[in-house]
Amino acid sequence: MSSNAFYHLFSLPRELLDTLVPRNLIYDQDQQDANEVIDDRAPQAEGQRACNVCLGVSFVDVNDQRTHFRSDWHRYNVKARLSGGKAVAEADFANLLEGLEDSLSGSESSSEDGDSDSDAVRTLLSKTKLNSRSTSPEGKRAVPQTAISWFHSPPSTQLGIYRTIFTPQPTSASFLPELRSMQEPTPEGRKWTLFMVAGGHFAGVVVRVSRPNTLPDQGKGKQKKPMAEMEILHHKTFHRYTTRRKQGGSQSLNDNAKGNAKSAGALLRRYGEQALRDDIRGLIEEWSDDISASERIWLRASGANRKIFIDYDGAIIQKGDARLRTFPFPTRRPTQAELSRCLMELTKVKVTHFTEEELQAQDEAFLASLPKPKPQPRAATPQPKASEHKPEKLSKEEELLRDKWDRLIDMIKKGRMEPLKAFWERENFTFGGVDTALPEWIGEKAGTLLQIASSSGQAEVTAWLLDDLHADPTIPLPSRQNQNETDADDGATGAGTAHRSFKTAYDSAANGAVRDVFRRSAAEHPDLWDWFGAAHVPSALTKEKEEERDSKKKERRKGLKDKIKSRESRAKDPSPLRGEVVAESPPPNVSNKSGPQKLGGAPGSNEGLVGLTSEMRARIERERRRRAAEARLKGT
Structure with missing residues (x-):
């Protein structure tokens, strides 16, 4: 048998299919520990036709091998191995039959139906109680499942097929009868449907994956052409603008997270999403007959895009359809070429050629690489107080309320005014008013919504809370925050701040813009709150004062x-007066008692620093140190 042989999933050779047995030694969670199964195996008989389940029995021809596979002895050994037991020899099996009180005549004769079990086999399996040999939970290893299910054909051929192709079964041994039934031809052939959608790209195809048993009539005198294994019946690809460039994610996800954007690009992307959904559903309606006749429907779509195909009025593909499958391997951008690649990957059978010894070595190496099972904790070991630290289980109403609080605080901190106003208009009764204290589980240092907006530096939100909702600015911050800030202020300001024994929303303002909001509200609503007392607002900011302050700022600027302009002009064009002063200045070697001879006066003297700014004093001090360092260097 060639190592490069290519097998199509629905056209496996009969002689190979009859010799296949499931190789689920280490890939089945319910299987007995693989080391025990390997130790039970006897050396395989030489030759191509052999049974590696029944202790290496060999056969002369194919008919003898088929007769053995239908026998009660072989079926008993298969059931026993799947249940974690050991295979028995033919003589031992005969002894077991003799020991049965209600043995049935003809139990050793072959049956025409190889898939049904005789009463003798079922009785033997029930009496032996094979499941009692299973390992304890402490010693059982968690063996991971792979995407491919493997089958073995003695002496050295293995076939691999993706598990998702089969109907979900508890063990991979149940896949073999389904694999054999796949080789039976159908009148119109087997059909598959494949859909992919991502980033506004869509690709779909309906393909006949197996040949029909009746070929079309090509007329007299015409030579019949060999029919291909697969035939594409329908295919379609298109693209819509739905993804935000260089940012990722669809427009609908961005709208759900941050609210509806009002840009032109957002409108185009929303239109693209609607057009993509309509185009796909129209195409599904057009292909409805072939999709309904498909045995498998392969779908690659995210959670939001998945609703395009199912869960809508008049949907052809219903939710929970047993035919739905996802691709068990990574896929790229939805294109016609990518669908063809995925189709070939699914229908092409993987072939390997390992001997029994090589397979056994692989199993042992794999089991050695698995992590050892962690010991299960005893029932008496937990401390009595352990149950007190368990997180409380919230009801659906409490979870919904917490989610609303989180959304409200997030919008206030980020200054999202439009979503905030709409959310508050819809849900204000849920929170109990604008001055309601924040729940402790939120973990915020602030105590009210106004205090959060003020400490976050959101001037627009603060103005909305004060002017529109009339939030109370006199409510003090929580006691812990007040204590920390009051201690610091007492050490700095002394007894002069005795009236400020607590902090308010104005005291926690993050910037001057927020403080101006409080002062404006005090000027517009002077009788609403005790602004200059309990609210700690220093003064009201009227329009006249604000205009006067702005004009002073303009004059100062x-x-x-x-x-700056005058300094630049003097630097470029020195005046004559300045030159005369420089020329008449006394020489350096002449002493002048009326003033200092050097920049900044004599060393250690502060007479020349009178009337200078702190910046000029620092420059003079640096000049003194530089000259002193130069003098020391010259002296050395």
Whole structure:
């Protein structure tokens, strides 16, 4: 048998299919520990036709082998191995039959139906109680399942097929009868449907994956062409603009997370999503007959895109359809070429050629690489107080309320005014008013919504809370936060702040813009709250004061600009007066008692620093140190 042989899933050779046995030694969670099964195996008989379940029995021809596979002895050994027991020899099996009180005549004769068990086999399995040999939970290893189920054909051929192709079964041994039934031809052939959608790209195909048993009539005198294994019946690809460029994610996900954007690009992406959904559903309606006749429907779609295919009025593919499958391997952008690659990957049978010794060595190496099972804790070991630390189980109403609180605080901190107003108008009765204290489980240092907006530096939200909702600015911060901040203020300001024994929303303002909001509200609503007492607002900010402050700022900026311009002009064009002063200055070696001879005066003298700013004093001090260092270097 060639190592490069290619097998199609629905056209396996009969001589190979008859010799297949499931190789589920280490890939089945319910299987007995693999080391025990390997030790039970006897050396395989030489030759191509042999049974590796019944202790290496060999056969002369194919008919003898088929007769053995239908016998009660072989079926008993298969059931015993799957249940974690040991295979028995033919003589031992005969002794077991003789020991049965209600043995049935003809139990050793072959049956025409190889898939049904005789009463003798069922009685033997029930009496031997094979399941009692299973390992304890402490010693059982968690063996991971793979995407491919393997079958073995003696002496050295293995076939691998993806598990998702089969109907879900408890063990991989149940896949073998289904694999054999797949080789039987159907009148119109077997059909598969494959859909992919991601990033606005869509690709779909309906393909006949097996040949029909009746070929079309090509007329007299025409030579019949060999029919391909697979035939594409329908295919379609298209693309819509739904994804935000260089940012990822669809527009609908962005709208759900941050609210509806109002840009032109957002409108185009929303239109693209609607058009993509309509195009796909129209295509499904057009292919409805072939999709309904498909044995498998392969779908690659995210949670949001999955609703395009199922769960809508008049949907052809219903939710929970047993034919639905996902691709068991990574896929790329939905294109026609990618669908063809995935189709070939699913229908192409994987073939390996390992001997029994090599397979046994692989199993042992794999089992050695598995982590050892962790010991299960005893019932008496937990401390009596362990149950007190378990998180409380919340009801659906409490979980919904907590989610609403989180959304509200998040919108306030981020300054999302439009979603915040709509959310508050819809859910304000849920929170109990604008001045309701925040729940302790939130973990915020602030105590009210106004305090959160003020400490987050959101001036617009603060103005909305004060002017529209009339939030109370006199409510103090929580006691723990007040204690920490009051201690620091007492050490700095002394007894002069005795009236501020607690902090308010104004005291926790993050910037000047938020403080101006409080002052404006105090000017607009002077009788609403005790602004200058309990709210700690220093003064009201009227429009006249604000205009006066702005004009002073403009004059100050203008004066600074004039000074800068004058300095630049003097630097470029020195005045004659300045030159005369420099020329008439006394020489350095002449002593002048009326003033200092060096920049900044004599060392250690502060006479020349009178009237200078702190910046100029620092520059003079640096000059002194530089000259002192130069003098020391010259002296050395």
